[in-house]
Amino acid sequence: MTEPLEKTPVLIVDDDPSMRAALRQWIRLAGFGTLEVATADQAMAKLSPEFSGCVVSDVMLEGEDGVALLHRIAALDGDLPVVLITGHGDVPMAVEAMRAGAYDFVEKPFDPDHIAEVVRRACERRALVLENRSLKVRLADAAGLEGRLIGNSPAMQALRRQILHFAGTGASVLITGETGTGKEVIAQALHDFGACKDGPFVAINAAALPDAMVEAELFGHEAGAFTGADRQRKGRIEAADGGVLFLDEIVSMPLGLQPKLLRVLQEKKVDRIGGVKPVDVDIRLISAANVDPREAVKSGRLREDLLFRLNAIEIAVPPLRERGRDALLLFETFLNRFAVQYGLEVPETTAQDEAFLQTYAWPGNVRELRNAAERFVLSAGVGPRPLEALITGRRDEGIPASGGGLKDLMDTYERNLIESALRRHGGRITDVMRELNLPRRTLNEKMVRHGLSRDLAAADSGDS
Template sequence: MTKTLLLVDDQADMRAAIAQWFNLADFDVIETKSGHDALGHLNPDFPGVLLSDVRMPGMDGLDLLRQAQTIDRDIPVVLMTGHGDVPMAVEAMRLGAYDFLEKPFEPQSLIDVVKRAQEKRTLVLSNRTLRARLSDSSDIDRRLIGNSPVMQRLKEEILDFAQTDASVLISGETGTGKELVARSLHDFGRRTDGPFIAINCPAVPETMFEAELFGHAAGAYTGATQAREGWIEAADKGVLFLDELSSLPLHLQPKLLRVLQEREISRLGSSSIRSVDFRAIAATNADLVQASEDRTFREDLLYRLNTIEIHVPPLREREQDAILLFETFCQRFAELQGLNSCLPSPEDAAFILSCDWPGNVRQLRNVAERFTLRNQKRPVSVADVMNKPDMSQPATGPLKALVETYESQLIRQALKRHSGNMTDVMADLDLPRRTLNEKMSRYGIERSDYL
């Protein structure tokens, strides 16, 4: 992690001594002799800490602090002076200084303060980057919610594979979001301006499958009064998504294989050949390798479709994402329905982490929506919504993760109770301001979200 210190002091010998201390502590030090010079190095993306003397000719440290606040209120400013007094310290902290030190001070004490300020700045910039990405509706982090390692790998795979036209087979349990992955491959790929045609194979009657898939000419069968294009033609220049591919009728599999090989179709009842240009994406919750061995699925079709394989992990393998998903579903549903938003309590969070979620993200979303509806009139727990006692399944997982989840939820609930009033939150949680700020930065909690 890069550590940057912008040092401001009009005394050359003091500036040189402090710069040496911080160079030995692996900081990149920018030395300036006045506040005006320092302002030229500050911008909203400044990655480090501003350390300034207070008593300087021209612009003093308090004026520099005020100017820095107008550039970016989250830049940590540490002030030092040999003439400090209590009113000055109070004024500095009121203006938003990160800390205030009176000379003489131990070098290590100053370094420790600046290191903590640097950690805060790094977290602030990281959270800003994440929020900027989430605010873009086309960004993959808004589409696929989760920060667990398996989800990060999944997102990387999608962005890598989206730029090709190779066929993709998406595997995963029911409710994991396989269609969402398919749509992301379309939306982030070179065919984003083309159609996305999704076919739910189990929902199509077998007798109608061929006509729906390939289209038909007028008079091809009783009732076919007009010619009609099929789903494959409709997917021209775009993506054809075959969901639950294992349900594709066996007698149609050779015909689909031929289309994939030749990129040509013939409508039912017609002898004319039509060229089609599409990307094939299929999804399944079944073991197609086993199905091909059982001769219920063609092996050559499997190999044609699984040029690229993507596995969508079940929720139990990414349990640390469950709270973030649940809160997101609650907020989105409340906004969509015009309801009051409600967040799970720390006890709710522990219960959510304890569940196996056999229905995966789909089940979690349904519970989150019911939780939001049920909490409009009186408080109801997630366990009540699921008709389960919340103590029957104790929370499991790494102790550190459970403690952090509980602590984060306590802070969020306190902010919500007090509408973002930090003084009341500090009193409620019995925390000093600096400790509360550090924890909020660590967990990516923004006070503005609760005002």
Template sequence: MSEPRVLLIDDEEELRLSTAQALELSGFSVTMLSSAEHALELIGYSFDGVVVSDIRMPGMDGMTLLQKVRELDAEIPVILVTGHGDVQLAVNAMRNGAYDFMEKPFTAQYLSGVIRRAMDKRSLVLENRRLRAVAGKRDDLETRLPGRTQVMVDLRYRIRAIGAADADTLIIGATGAGKEVVARALHDVSSRANRPFVAINCAALPQNLIESELFGHEAGAFPGAIRARYGKFEHARGGTILLDEIGSMPIEIQARFLRVLQERVITRLGSNETVELDVRFIATSKVDLEAEVAAGRFRPDLLYRLNVATVHVPSLAQRRADIPLLFLQLVREAAARYGREDQDVPQSIIAEIATREWPGNVRELRNAADRLVLGLSSETPDPVHLENDRQSFRLAEKVASYERDLIAKSITTHAGNLKAVYETLGISRKTLYEKMQKYGLDKRHLGSFAHVDDDTI
């Protein structure tokens, strides 16, 4: 494991330098950053440090950074700092998952003590993860890419195999299927896990600055280039570069990028000196690049260089049996992210979610989970109407409703393994079959086909 470190983020240079110096004198390894955006490139599931960030900054503020970090790994300690005595801000920060909150001015001794406790907590989290992996228990990939269907089992197996090989990789998948999640997983299971992960959206690069953004430039290379600047390729040295939607990269830039892939060197704009580049490239595409090659919009030699290894991310339509459990996990994550209590999702909603089409894939399903947690979903039961309905139920109706929900929840929990369901409920196979028929329960919409046994219906 690499030396534990502190990522210190503050847009005020003088304060940033003085705080870093004090922390280094206390024995910490400090990486200073002037903006929150760059911090996300240095953080991953295996990050073994602590984040200390100012809250009020231009661009991405500290509260947004906290949310982004928790999306990567909810157990990374984030300490937020502000110069404004805002009690409500402190409450919101702690509610949203901040490890601690402090107000300027603070003593270096106090900050060092908070960081040491946060470091101890992070070290314990990472050690527990390693012990679980050694014991053969469910690994991190099953948490980040859940699913019991065969396509997901195969995907996780392929990520482990390709990740360790450090080969350039092409990830193919529909919009919202989770291509960037797969890319980050490949980075985190590789030997580059503690190095930068730099994501580049090829569709969003400004056309007039694309070469400068990727390759960097020397001072005076073009009007407005007052000082030399690293490009994103150089910034990621030692780590992984994600080229998101590489099919959108202009054809004229593809030629220069091909040389980077082949020779692993770059030349900044305005310079004749080459810079060696030790990186791994991962590219994603939602379109068929073979078709783009045939249409003359993508270089065939670039495609052949990129797809040393190829990973296909399945859409939700290809893994429908995973939808109920995936939705429940997304609801739990949303509740934690928004500081809400865990919700008991009614089986009627789960059944409806399982049968619906999801053209936006996991991204769309996550949005539905967020709306449910925030009370913005049209499917959320209205408390007043729900209470009126309950009062109007006769005893038999209440018992039947409870029994249906209990059976449906058990089918979901046991992933469609009906033998486990009737043994857990203490009823016979025949009784379970009859009750499923009575209540219109279908294991295909509530469970998973990943488990095969003799008790299939």
């Protein structure tokens, strides 16, 4: 006889039905759930390293005795508490059991309150062991994730926490962010740190395929379904069975196919082109968009009911320009990687380069920065060039060619910072004031001193 195991479970092993009933009553009164079996084999079938409670077993069992069961449990998980019960007062057996790792040894007849207290302490110990194991896994995952999603900014720390939290849920995820922010890296991390990490990770870019090919790529086809279909072919959805399907640029999926994708998510079945019987699939869908999906719904590019299925969880990836000093850390990391890859020395960056790294808008985000680091490494051997000149192909007159005193470097940094903000906000002074936390008069004075104007970057100069 068992009960639902919302409560911490205690596995009772005894071949005497009356003793099992008595233990059940006492243990449940103490606030625990119970599982009950009569033999060692039946007990082992109920246990795993994830078992969250303890085992209470009689020593004298039919077939294998309780001490032999103790050894088998220790081989499965040496931290799983086992309480042994005997009515024979066998001191040598008790010594052997304790040496074999028994949590405690209780002789019959025993006080019900005593057995309840022993079980309580054993379960508390088990909870602590499992909590420590979980913490070690989370710490290892976090360390691994830091190597993939580099950055110490609050935005990146929050992003890594989200990924580790949502990875194990199995829910559909929609990742939004600008081009080059690393959305596929995040999708891969959700797979690798999730429950289906041993399953496949199948990625497809909906914008990279002609409309005529998207349906066949996603859903597959039967032989003879259309001209050229000389054999049956599984689609990407079937290929992802038991794992993750990553659909990049989901907004580019043809509207006519969106209801079919919605059906896959709702019914966990896929219809091949030309097929007569749906195929069962078990996938986790992760999708990505570099535009606002709600605007895509308003403009008729994305079905609203599909969006509701896609974004059970929504993760917004911050652009590089909003990540503070992360650009410096990423650039240094990429410099070292490319230097090793090409067998070259790691080039040194100047204060001017570092100022540019932090003030440039990086419209291509991490992808653009990575490319810049590769070019910086490769070009260093033929004569160093300022990073800004390497990326933009220009050098502003107000920027010293190299080195300079502290005042020159600070002026360069300040000028770049203001110019970058002006370009980013299209010359809208109010937005620049807000971003730089400067009063209007101070901002105007600095712009005059550095020869900057609000119409420097864009025709949109109508902001007050």
